[in-house]
Amino acid sequence: MITRFGRSYNDNGFVFTNLNRHPGYPVLIKFIENRMARILSKVGLNLVLPPHSLRHTHTSLLAEAGVGLEEIMDRLGHHDDEVTRKVYLHVTNNMKKEASDKFGQLMRGII
Incomplete structure (x- = not known):
């Protein structure tokens, strides 16, 4: 990501980062929770995993x-x-x- 965004990327070691308006800053946890829920649902797993x-x-x-x-x-x-x-x-x-x-x-x- 640093190569892609250069000096504008805020590299603080976050796993889930924003790639749009503020590259490198963390995304809201709710966004990740919703994405995981959709993926689990698509593969047929009726689980709630944080x-x-x-x-x-x-x-x-x-x-x-x-x-x-x-x-x-x-x-x-x-x-x-x-x-x-x-x-x-x-x-x-x-x-x-x-x-x-x-x-x-x-x-x-x-x-």
């Missing part, structure tokens, strides 16, 4: 991909690993299966 749920999903997928806690904390802007662990690092079904598979391999190696 935009913040994308942060949780992103973090869980990073953990599932094997990204380390320090890197995840840095990406989220966290300084306390307790917050990251408690709030964001949910165990996904794939992570549960992987743990079960690893344990099974370990047990087969013992027997």
Whole structure:
């Protein structure tokens, strides 16, 4: 976006930014909520998901991909690993299966 708008782009690291009158400034949360609701409806999902749920999903997928806690904390802007662990690092079904598979391999190696 900086390349597109040059110096007129206000780069403060916002995820959802205005590209019209005030490039780089955040858009109203209601705009994102409405857009997400329309997309979910179009794909047949009768869910209400706030935009913040994308942060949780992103973090869980990073953990599932094997990204380390320090890197995840840095990406989220966290300084306390307790917050990251408690709030964001949910165990996904794939992570549960992987743990079960690893344990099974370990047990087969013992027997």
